[in-house]
Amino acid sequence: MSDQPPRLVRVVPGGPVMVEGPVCIELPDGSTVESDRFMVAVCACRRSKAYPLCDTSHRRRVRTDQGSVQSASQ
Numbered sequence: 001m002s003d004q005p006p007r008l009v010r011v012v013p014g015g016p017v018m019v020e021g022p023v024c025i026e027l028p029d030g031s032t033v034e035s036d037r038f039m040v041a042v043c044a045c046r047r048s049k050a051y052p053l054c055d056t057s058h059r060r061r062v063r064t065d066q067g068s069v070q071s072a073s074q
């Protein structure tokens with residue numbers, strides 16, 4: 001067992017998996033994506049255009065009566 005504290009991984013309901021960075025994410029095809037951010041949002045919904053990183057596409061969008069688009073709460 002390492003002397004370092006366990007790495008925090010937080011699952012956001014309906015959203016990404018938040019992982020303390022930096023990280024190197026290996027995809028099923030063997031390719032890798034690296035992020036040196038302090039906290040990295042890994043997409044769990046597969047809708048992200050930046051997959052495997054979350055781009056907030058998991059948020060549902062609703063159209064208001066005035067025609068504008070707002071994010072709906074989770």
Ligand code: FES
Nearest residue numbers: 043044054057058
């Ligand atoms: S979890 Fe955010 S875009 Fe997929």
